[in-house]
Amino acid sequence: MVDEQDFLAAYDPRAYPSVAVTVDVVALTIRDDALHLLLIQRGQPPFEGHWALPGGFVRPEEDLTAGARRELAEETGLGGAGLRRVHLEQLGSYGAPDRDPRMRVVSVAHLAFAPDLPDPAAGSDADEAIWLPVTALTSRQLAFDHGRIIDDALERARSKLEYTPLATRFLAAEFTISELRAVYETVWGHPLHAGNFHRKVLSVPGFVESTGASTERGGARGGPRARLYRAGDARLLHPALLRPAREETVR
Amino acid sequence: MVDEQDFLAAYDPRAYPSVAVTVDVVALTIRDDALHLLLIQRGQPPFEGHWALPGGFVRPEEDLTAGARRELAEETGLGGAGLRRVHLEQLGSYGAPDRDPRMRVVSVAHLAFAPDLPDPAAGSDADEAIWLPVTALTSRQLAFDHGRIIDDALERARSKLEYTPLATRFLAAEFTISELRAVYETVWGHPLHAGNFHRKVLSVPGFVESTGASTERGGARGGPRARLYRAGDARLLHPALLRPAREETVR
DNA sequence: CATGTCTCTCTCAATCTGAGAACATCTCGA
């Protein structure tokens, strides 16, 4: 069971064939009531012209999450203050031996939830980064195994909204219950009952807290001014805000 | 933002400083109504004499999960057939720059649920592997950041029992509802109401299916023979089997 | 064979959810 390489590596990991480690980020935001993610069109082979997640090699002195935060900052043009409202978590690692034709590359994928951000400045990095609606993904060619990473990320995002208050990270610091509901409807992909959602959000301890203020105007198409809330101090929703039953996905 | 190394790596990842990638496995099982995990006492520095998770370097031709499965097989002595009943999933990656004093090592941690297995054969691998009760962890010195990995794994395990039927992976192919309840009580660390648990398990579609048979004898301390079930075809529990409220952990 | 344990079912109250409705407030176009 113990081969020569393992034996050497036990004393000195440098004796083992090297692997490159990258961090990739699935950055999600909501624009015009549609879920968007940040993609970059590749300028060189492999997969030249295909779309890829923002990412790059981990630097020697930085932690994995720090690398992801750096990549996100580079591609969005966001500074330290702006990044603070962005949620970033590790999604998982992807390391199939043939996922990069050049050499063995293990990618540590991350997932980010961001409020609506301006379009990336074209000159901030060498490549062209854009916010693409997830519904437009099928028409784009994706590089490497990024299609699978994105699928996993979207499912994680849907799931996270159920038991964490992270939906608020898609919104400004102050928001209305209806705006929060729109986040859920966009990420989950189906409408929710306004009254029941309202009741549920206010009943979960620490989900949101009232600012006391209201919006300046009513809704664009009518309706009264809405009360404003900010994110509460809960890290988990209890009881959770569950998606309606989805029998198909269960088996 | 684009430094020399990034620039080179864009064309050839080999130009980038190398990182070692390992897979580690937090293998959990239940013995004598106590949660145990597989640990190995290290025979060489660094952390000589400390306890570590089974793991090792990823081989060039194997996927991450395949590497974890191989490590698990080596340390448990389990063959292909035995491994099939073991649940294995990726937990997350740990890559703090200083987590291994020798060089930059990124570890892709995995989580395994196994039925009660025999003690590892002493000669199956160079190191001494044992099943240690998780309650005894505080008295052992753990190598690297394996303490944190184990903490994360235990929390993941507790959470997984809520919304997946994976508790059955701790049991033999056929089991009683009481044995299943014992798994939950062991992993969650507190007793459950027998009647309500029974009702819930049978009401969740696809969680368990009846074999029609019953145990040969009653319980060791009395009681009727119990009906036997096997795992159903559900991959998710819907509605979930939630832990009782835990206000403390929420904020 | 008496005692205590355990499986399994049942009841009841409390809570939560889904669906619908009521009502006041506001925007917009006629």
Add this chain to the structure above:
DNA sequence: TCGAGATGTTCTCAGATTGAGAGAGACATG
């Protein structure tokens, strides 16, 4: 300026789910 329509918020009510307790019957042990 006014009416129509949309929206925010609160209620009601029925159905489902959960927590707690109780009880009938089967079984091991001494």
